[in-house]
Amino acid sequence: MSDTTTDLRVALDPEPASTPSSVPSPRRAEEGRGTTPVAVLARRTPVARAVGRGLTVALKRVIAVVAFLALWQVAPQAGWVEPAFLPPFTTVIQALGRLISDGTLWTDIVASLHRSLTGFVVANAIAIPLGLLIAWYRTAADVLSPLLTVFLNTAAVALIPVFTLILGIGDFSKIAMITYACFWVVLFNTISGARNVDPLLVKSARSLGLSQLSLFRKVVLPAAVPTIFTGVRLSGAASMMVLITTEFVGAKAGLGYLIISAQNNFQIPEMYAGILTISVIGVGFNFLLLLLERRFSRWRP
Structure with a gap:
């Protein structure tokens, strides 16, 4: 009798056989974290990080030079200075x-x-x-x-x-x-x-x-x-x-x-x-x- 009662209870209220799909597995969560931009940057090799820093520094230094040359080009053409004395x-x-x-x-x-x-x-x-x-x-x-x-x-x-x-x-x-x-x-x-x-x-x-x-x-x-x-x-x-x-x-x-x-x-x-x-x-x-x-x-x- 007790065995029959137990079987009925299990049949009516079964325990979940697997993890709900709404909760990611540890491996899947780890893979998800690895695809974020921060994780991608963190996984870069030291050489890649050094190259990135070098490019950033070079870009900062080039900005001022490019701005100066652009001003040099625009100033005579816009009539801000005499082109005969300062050509483009x-x-x-x-x-x-x-x-x-x-x-x-x-x-x-x-x-x-x-x-x-x-x-x-x-x-x-x-x-x-x-x-x-x-x-x-x-x-x-x-x-x-x-x-x-x-x-x-x-x-x-x-x-x-x-x-x-x-x-x-x-x-x-x-x-x-x-x-x-x-x-x-x-x-x-x-x-x-x-x-x-x-x-x-x-x-x-x-x-x-x-x-x-x-x-x-x-x-x-x-x-x-x-x-x-x-x-x-x-x-x-x-x-x-x-x-x-x-x-x-x-x-x-x-x-x-x-x-x-x-x-x-x-x-x-x-x-x-x-x-x-x-x-x-x-x-x-x-x-x-x-x-x-x-x-x-x-x-x-």
């Missing part, structure tokens, strides 16, 4: 194409880079070792500091007549002028970087028994590299600035000569093409120096 960006690009096609631009670029790079290399080759030497010997730094400050604060452009009178108007005087302008920037940054090394690092290295040469090579020089390269990059910008100024006088080739000649002949698009070329070369040169800095300061985070 596309007109300047056309002039740049003409200069490239007839070979004029390449001749001027080669002449300018020869002068600029020669002065830049000579200045750095002398200033960096001399700055480290002065910083290492405090007495020399104290004695020479007033004289060095005077030279640093004497504008290099103001000395162009002096260099022209003494060295003439040829390439040698231009290279010497660029060397002078770059030298003091690198020298002061080198002295500052070597003298401002963390004293705790120096004391720790000396407590380990390092010799003076090892201390300088393994502690002082690596710690001074970022400041030194700041001076190197500033000297790169100074070399281009002084180069253009020196080529305004007595030059027969070069980007500065191209700019002043186009301005005198009222070839305004060609003038802006020369200015644009200088900007591109300066940005590329600075980028190469940044790569070199990262190569020599890989210990930095």
